[in-house]
Amino acid sequence: xxxxxxxxxxxxxxxxxxxxxxxxxxxxxxxxxxxxxxxxxxxxxxxxxxxxxxxxxxxxxxxxxxxxxxxxxxxxxxxxxxxxxxxxxxxxxxxxxxxxxxxxxxxxxxxxxxxxxxxxxxxxxxxxxxxxxxxxxxxxxxxxxxxxxxxxxxxxxxxxxxxxxxxxxxxxxxxxxxxxxxxxxxxxxxxxxxxxxxxxxxxxxxxxxxxxx
Amino acid sequence: xxxxxxxxxxxxxxxxxxxxxxxxxxxxxxxxxxxxxxxxxxxxxxxxxxxxxxxxxxxxxxxxxxxxxxxxxxxxxxxxxxxxxxxxxxxxxxxxxxxxxxxxxxxxxxxxxxxxxxxxxxxxxxxxxxxxxxxxxxxxxxxxxxxxxxxxxxxxxxxxxxxxxxxxxxxxxxxxxxxxxxxxxxxxxxxxxxxxxxxxxxxxxxxxxxxxx
Numbered sequence: 001x002x003x004x005x006x007x008x009x010x011x012x013x014x015x016x017x018x019x020x021x022x023x024x025x026x027x028x029x030x031x032x033x034x035x036x037x038x039x040x041x042x043x044x045x046x047x048x049x050x051x052x053x054x055x056x057x058x059x060x061x062x063x064x065x066x067x068x069x070x071x072x073x074x075x076x077x078x079x080x081x082x083x084x085x086x087x088x089x090x091x092x093x094x095x096x097x098x099x100x101x102x103x104x105x106x107x108x109x110x111x112x113x114x115x116x117x118x119x120x121x122x123x124x125x126x127x128x129x130x131x132x133x134x135x136x137x138x139x140x141x142x143x144x145x146x147x148x149x150x151x152x153x154x155x156x157x158x159x160x161x162x163x164x165x166x167x168x169x170x171x172x173x174x175x176x177x178x179x180x181x182x183x184x185x186x187x188x189x190x191x192x193x194x195x196x197x198x199x200x201x202x203x204x205x206x207x208x209x210x211x212x213x
Numbered sequence: 214x215x216x217x218x219x220x221x222x223x224x225x226x227x228x229x230x231x232x233x234x235x236x237x238x239x240x241x242x243x244x245x246x247x248x249x250x251x252x253x254x255x256x257x258x259x260x261x262x263x264x265x266x267x268x269x270x271x272x273x274x275x276x277x278x279x280x281x282x283x284x285x286x287x288x289x290x291x292x293x294x295x296x297x298x299x300x301x302x303x304x305x306x307x308x309x310x311x312x313x314x315x316x317x318x319x320x321x322x323x324x325x326x327x328x329x330x331x332x333x334x335x336x337x338x339x340x341x342x343x344x345x346x347x348x349x350x351x352x353x354x355x356x357x358x359x360x361x362x363x364x365x366x367x368x369x370x371x372x373x374x375x376x377x378x379x380x381x382x383x384x385x386x387x388x389x390x391x392x393x394x395x396x397x398x399x400x401x402x403x404x405x406x407x408x409x410x411x412x413x414x415x416x417x418x419x420x421x422x423x424x425x426x
Contacts, residue, residue: 028426065295066294066295066297067291067294067295067425080296082295083291085288085291087287087288087291088288089287089288089291090287091221091225093228102217102221103292105217106214106217107296
């Protein structure tokens with residue numbers, strides 16, 4: 001476990017923020033998804049993982065935050081991570097603001113963090129609406145607002161622009177740029193173009209032949 | 214973090230009325246038994262203790278499919294893991310929360326149920342004592358099986374088949390402690406219960422980890 005990213009994660013005050021991925025490989029269901037992937041990100045930088053469906057974009061994000069174990073290689077990060085994937089992790093029968101405040105409180109954020117995050121994603125009018133009646137795009141924005149409210153310096157965004165209208169994509173772009181200006185790291189996996197300039201572009205391609213089989 | 218998981222689970226169980234299900238079930242069984250066996254007070258008070266134990270055992274099956282699956286599907290478990298909480302810790306917290314929602318309400322339900330079955334006060338006391346010691350074991354078993362079957366389709370039939378054989382020792386020592394000379398049966402019941410409680414966070418945690426791969 002010691003070599004895993006999880007062990008290296010701290011709240012990281014004085015230490016420089018950094019995500020270091022060395023030569024990782026991911027094998028799922030007996031199939032090598034990708035191998036020999038390395039990149040390093042420093043404060044304020046962003047990475048865009050692209051590639052066709054099923055190539056392992058989401059698996060890479062799950063590897064980075066410790067939900068999956070790498071088949072080879074290591075991941076180290078000097079800050080807390082927040083994952084925004086297709087699962088909201090918000091209680092369906094609670095008002096949106098309270099559902100997001102649950103996580104913000106766990107992450108040690110002030111009471112105002114969830115209000116600010118809701119405003120950043122244009123959801124402040126829906127703060128009292130139960131989570132279960134949100135539309136697809138609103139759900140995606142709520143997931144992003146949860147990540148913004150977490151205060152984590154490293155954001156992992158899985159298809160962040162899926163289902164968003166033009167105005168919401170612009171809001172997402174502004175939120176990401178504000179986060180990077182504040183020294184945060186953003187790693188996004190998406191098959192579509194994203195409204196910000198990435199420092200590292202990772203194009204995953206399906207390996208031609210699985211060497212191990 | 215552990216406190217937050219316990220508070221959330223308890224709050225959800227009460228607001229959804231899930232905590233009332235085992236109580237209603239035990240009361241229903243003890244209402245039906247006099248119809249099936251006839252209203253003979255001697256027969257009822259001789260068999261009543263064992264019937265209450267069987268009712269408690271079957272009642273412990275009712276919440277199993279709500280213990281883990283909804284949280285896993287909504288992404289809550291993933292979000293806890295990303296925040297560095299171990300699977301074992303999550304499962305230990307869930308075990309405590311599940312017992313709080315299952316044990317005490319069941320013990321309260323035993324009072325009216327004992328009146329319906331015309332149990333003498335001495336037997337009622339023994340049933341209550343043995344259930345107080347046995348319900349942590351039943352709760353642990355339910356959580357362990359919930360983790361093992363999490364993510365499987367149509368797992369509800371499997372749940373009964375997995376829980377009931379494993380609950381045989383609890384039932385033997387629990388019902389055994391109702392007769393005269395109940396001391397040693399109570400001690401063995403306590404031992405079984407403790408073993409299950411100690412084992413469950415690790416077994417359920419390992420099942421959750423394996424389920425993510």
